[in-house]
Amino acid sequence: MTDEVLPTSDDLDNIAEQVWSAFLADGHEAVVDGAEPVDLDADLAASVAIVGAFDGHVVVTSSRDGSREVASALFEMSADELSADEVGDALGELANVLGGNVKSMLPAPSTMSLPRIASAAHGHWPGTVELCRTVVAWRGNQFILILLSSRQQDRLERVVA
């Protein structure tokens, strides 16, 4: 056991609020609530891997419509004008910014990968356990932000718990 402090759902709430208010403030309120149960029809998963003193992933999943709304806000284009590459770029950059902020709260030193975009159906992270998550509701869509750990100590602690 260590005395390290890992991020909680409250921390993910704060990070998501900052990111949405800075980059996605468009008059639509973003409601961030880590305790809110969600039944999300997720299509896309954007993730960054963190390797070093902490090993794991920060993952953002959303529906195709939700991802398109993010791209629409960031590119300042209407949703139907966007290409699949632009939607992937936008969701990937969202994961990159969220992941960078989560990384700052994790044990150091570590490095963070470039974002990876996948169909949520293929977005599996074997050998990981979920440490915390939050849910953001924005423009009628939901976004799930999850911190996964690949570390054996976290996996064992979760199994024991």
Place this chain on the structure above:
Amino acid sequence: MKILVADDSRVMRQIVIRTLRQAGFGDHDIIEAPDGVAAHSAIGDERPDLVLSDWNMPGMTGIELLRTVRGSGNDVPFGFVTSECSDEMRQTAEAGGALFLISKPFTVDAFRDQLTNLLG
């Protein structure tokens, strides 16, 4: 003045350029590079007066770009705009010759604070 924005994400280059405009720097000539290698070429060819670079890019990272530029004797003002912002990264950036590090998500005020003295 000419400002080079280097980031592998097109949407983030657009957000940086939009924020420059909102911060009152829209009259400057803004050019873009999609990675560190392209940014290195642009610094040689276009002679920007300021470089705003992402840290984490494929091929050549931002810090590798900065070290390469400084290694060739070029002292163009250089700042990072990055989603990662640890004390260690700030020290690495400063030691490499960067003027500042703006963390994402950034505000218009953060751009004004760092760039007003450089761009007027």
